[in-house]
Amino acid sequence: MRGIQNLQAILRMYDRYQHPSSERTGMTAGNAVTSKLNVPFRYGLAIAFVGAALLLSYLLRGSFGNPTWFFFPAAVMASTWFGGMAPGWLAVVLSTLAVQYFFVPPVGSLTITSNDVPFFAAF
Numbered sequence: 001m002r003g004i005q006n007l008q009a010i011l012r013m014y015d016r017y018q019h020p021s022s023e024r025t026g027m028t029a030g031n032a033v034t035s036k037l038n039v040p041f042r043y044g045l046a047i048a049f050v051g052a053a054l055l056l057s058y059l060l061r062g063s064f065g066n067p068t069w070f071f072f073p074a075a076v077m078a079s080t081w082f083g084g085m086a087p088g089w090l091a092v093v094l095s096t097l098a099v100q101y102f103f104v105p106p107v108g109s110l111t112i113t114s115n116d117v118p119f120f121a122a123f
Contacts, residue, residue, distance in 0.1 A: 043083065046087035049078045049079045073095075079091035096120065
C-alpha cells in the first residue's frame with residue numbers, strides 16, 4: 001500500500017511540473033478535461049485506449065489488412081487529450097510495444113531488425 005502511495009505522489013509531482021499553476025505563469029494549464037481527472041485514472045485511460053486499439057486492430061486485421069496505422073495513433077491522441085502529456089507518452093510506448101509484438105514479423109517477439117527501423121521511426 002505504501003508503494004502505491006509513493007507512486008501516486010511521484011505522479012502528482014510530475015503532473016504539477018507538466019501543468020504549472022496559473023498563478024506562476026499567468027496562463028491556464030492543460031485543458032479542462034485533464035485538470036478534472038485524477039492522476040491514476042489518466043494513466044488508466046492511456047492503458048485502456050491502447051488496449052482498445054490493440055483489440056480493434058487485431059480483430060480487423062483480416063478484413064482491412066493492417067489497420068494499426070489508424071487505431072494506435074488515435075489511442076495516443078486520445079490519451080494525450082484526456083490524460084495529458086505523460087499519459088500520452090505512456091500510450092506511445094505501449095503502442096510501440098503492442099505493434100512490435102502482435103503485428104511485425106516475427107509475430108510474438110520484440111526483436112527489431114534493421115528493416116523495421118523505418119517503420120518504427122514513422123510510427
